[in-house]
Amino acid sequence: MTTSEQDRPLLRVRDLTVGFTTAAGDVDVVKHLGFDLARGGALGIVGESGSGKSMTSLAIMDLLPKGARRTGSIELDGTELTTLRERQMQAVRGDRIAMVFQDPLSSLNPYYTVGTQIAEAYRAHRTGVTRRQARKVAIEAMERVHIHDAARRVDHYPHQFSGGMRQRVMIAMTLSMEPDLIIADEPTTALDVTVQAQILDLLAEIRRDTGAGLILITHDLAVVSEVADHIVVMRDGDLVEQGTAERIFCDPQADYTRMLLDAVPRIDDEIGLLRTTTTEEDR
Amino acid sequence: MIRFLANRLLGMVVVLFLVCLFTYVIFFVLSPDPAVQICGKNCTPEAIDQIRANLGLDQPFWAQFWTFLTGLFTGRTYGTGVNAIDCAAPCLGYSFQTSQPVFDMILQRLPVSATVAVGAAVLWLLAGVSAGLLSAVKEGRFADRFITGLTLTGMSVPNYVLALTLQFLLVVTLGWLPFPRAVPFSEDPAQWFLNFLMPWIVLSIGAAAVYTRLTRANVIETLQENYVRTARAKGLSPGLVWRRHALRPALTPIVTIFGMDFAGLLGGALITETVFGLNGIGKLAADSITKNDQPVIMGVTLLAAFLVVVGNMVVDLLYTAIDPRVRVGSAT
Numbered sequence: 051m052t053t054s055e056q057d058r059p060l061l062r063v064r065d066l067t068v069g070f071t072t073a074a075g076d077v078d079v080v081k082h083l084g085f086d087l088a089r090g091g092a093l094g095i096v097g098e099s100g101s102g103k104s105m106t107s108l109a110i111m112d113l114l115p116k117g118a119r120r121t122g123s124i125e126l127d128g129t130e131l132t133t134l135r136e137r138q139m140q141a142v143r144g145d146r147i148a149m150v151f152q153d154p155l156s157s158l159n160p161y162y163t164v165g166t167q168i169a170e171a172y173r174a175h176r177t178g179v180t181r182r183q184a185r186k187v188a189i190e191a192m193e194r195v196h197i198h199d200a201a202r203r204v205d206h207y208p209h210q211f212s213g214g215m216r217q218r219v220m221i222a223m224t225l226s227m228e229p230d231l232i233i234a235d236e237p238t239t240a241l242d243v244t245v246q247a248q249i250l251d252l253l254a255e256i257r258r259d260t261g262a263g264l265i266l267i268t269h270d271l272a273v274v275s276e277v278a279d280h281i282v283v284m285r286d287g288d289l290v291e292q293g294t295a296e297r298i299f300c301d302p303q304a305d306y307t308r309m310l311l312d313a314v315p316r317i318d319d320e321i322g323l324l325r326t327t328t329t330e331e332d333r
Numbered sequence: 334m335i336r337f338l339a340n341r342l343l344g345m346v347v348v349l350f351l352v353c354l355f356t357y358v359i360f361f362v363l364s365p366d367p368a369v370q371i372c373g374k375n376c377t378p379e380a381i382d383q384i385r386a387n388l389g390l391d392q393p394f395w396a397q398f399w400t401f402l403t404g405l406f407t408g409r410t411y412g413t414g415v416n417a418i419d420c421a422a423p424c425l426g427y428s429f430q431t432s433q434p435v436f437d438m439i440l441q442r443l444p445v446s447a448t449v450a451v452g453a454a455v456l457w458l459l460a461g462v463s464a465g466l467l468s469a470v471k472e473g474r475f476a477d478r479f480i481t482g483l484t485l486t487g488m489s490v491p492n493y494v495l496a497l498t499l500q501f502l503l504v505v506t507l508g509w510l511p512f513p514r515a516v517p518f519s520e521d522p523a524q525w526f527l528n529f530l531m532p533w534i535v536l537s538i539g540a541a542a543v544y545t546r547l548t549r550a551n552v553i554e555t556l557q558e559n560y561v562r563t564a565r566a567k568g569l570s571p572g573l574v575w576r577r578h579a580l581r582p583a584l585t586p587i588v589t590i591f592g593m594d595f596a597g598l599l600g601g602a603l604i605t606e607t608v609f610g611l612n613g614i615g616k617l618a619a620d621s622i623t624k625n626d627q628p629v630i631m632g633v634t635l636l637a638a639f640l641v642v643v644g645n646m647v648v649d650l651l652y653t654a655i656d657p658r659v660r661v662g663s664a665t
Contacts, residue, residue: 111566113562113565113566136571140569140570142568143565143567143568144566144567144569145568148566149566151559151566156558156559157559157563158560159560159563159578159582160560160582160657160658161655167563170567170569170577171568171569174567174570174573175568207657207658220563223567
């Protein structure tokens with residue numbers, strides 16, 4: 051690997067725009083977004099609902115809903131993803147970029163055992179894998195996300211797991227392929243607070259162990275503060291500001307970021323009205 | 334699992350008991366006096382009393398019903414002494430018209446109705462599910478709209494109109510199908526098949542339309558599921574996503590309504606069998622209704638109820654096999 055290759059970011063997004071054509075005209079939900087993710091780095095994309103953060107992640111995976119337009123450039127390790135054919139993109143999904151979704155119950159198919167669903171990606175990307183090998187990979191992946199008694203639980207169905215355990219299964223699913231990049235879209239939103247912390251720890255642990263890059267999408271600043279080293283703040287599809295986590299938290303430049311930070315309840319706060327993120331212009 | 338089965342079986346018994354009770358009330362208590370009908374024109378009050386006694390109609394209602402129920406399981410004897418007639422279990426009584434045991438009459442006709450039902454079911458399943466899948470794949474496009482229009486027509490055309498129109502077109506005008514003539518399968522399989530073709534088509538059109546709609550709606554809904562997105566995010570090919578993650582959840586509800594529809598059809602297709610002159614249970618029912626042959630009507634009603642209840646039970650059992658969430662007694 052030459053120095054330039056090492057310096058090259060793992061993911062480079064430039065001028066990314068996602069739009070829909072509606073009866074009321076064209077609407078852009080992501081506008082000219084650009085950011086870099088360093089190799090092994092952790093990027094937090096923060097914003098309210100409707101800010102376009104989830105659309106950004108789906109745009110990277112090329113899994114946008116039907117009828118969506120996507121322009122701009124997305125480079126994974128020097129490979130332009132936007133010009134890939136669907137077939138080539140299938141080879142990227144799951145293998146090089148894996149995704150963890152928000153609601154682990156609805157994101158797992160109720161008709162198949164978790165083992166089958168974990169092994170599925172492995173069997174799709176590796177040719178000549180036997181059922182037994184794939185099962186072994188599934189059990190190993192489950193052990194890596196600290197699911198006890200994995201050899202037995204591999205044959206259980208999603209509804210037999212608790213919420214936190216289901217999210218562990220989802221994460222195990224991404225692990226079997228050793229991806230370069232894991233995108234976690236609100237991975238803790240559907241979970242109890244105590245479980246949230248465990249899942250965040252797990253994500254951090256996996257990043258440390260595998261060296262995979264992580265994009266964490268969340269509306270929760272407390273969550274990003276624990277995991278991300280770089281933060282992108284979005285609002286209504288626009289990039290509000292980006293920078294290192296430290297800078298964003300200690301010295302926010304944009305009013306909106308400041309408001310988001312102020313909206314986080316603090317234990318040492320005076321009790322008063324909840325702060326909102328509405329600015330003067332909105333009124 | 335055993336507890337689930339026992340519960341279901343118990344429920345089935347209760348439902349069947351109630352069905353027996355209601356049909357008995359309707360056909361023997363609320364209907365015109367059977368004894369008068371059997372007696373005919375030249376009738377004396379003595380003769381009527383005699384018939385009543387023979388049929389057990391002189392007994393109080395609960396006693397009559399009890400004899401009827403036990404007759405189903407152990408058989409019963411009508412009349413006494415030399416005139417006594419033994420009715421072997423399962424005894425549904427004798428036809429007022431032909432004096433044949435009702436159970437035998439039903440048994441004779443069952444193969445025809447079963448043939449009609451199986452053929453129609455195969456047709457409507459194949460047609461309905463494949464048209465529904467096509468419609469879902471081409472959602473919003475011409476093929477989808479065309480199929481949706483077709484299903485609307487299929488659902489709105491009454492069976493008898495379709496039956497008569499088809500008969501007129503295919504047999505009389507175009508001559509594509511031979512005139513129906515009752516032949517057993519072993520004698521002339523081709524003619525046998527052609528005989529049943531029209532009833533199959535007629536019976537399957539309405540159901541196929543419903544199944545098309547159902548399949549389309551289920552598939553479109555399932556494709557929006559988060560787990561389908563997960564499957565795509567894993568890098569599975571579209572074919573695999575479809576086969577494994579969309580089809581199975583989408584087609585499961587079809588099993589439920591199929592079990593019920595099929596069981597209902599086994600109990601006889603009244604109109605279609607009558608129009609095509611097929612000697613099935615539907616025709617038997619139609620004939621006995623016009624002739625007020627109460628034991629036969631009741632026998633057919635009970636059979637239909639029995640089939641639906643059993644069909645329902647089979648569907649429930651199938652469901653536990655298909656949908657892991659319904660599997661009972663699984664550890665959490």
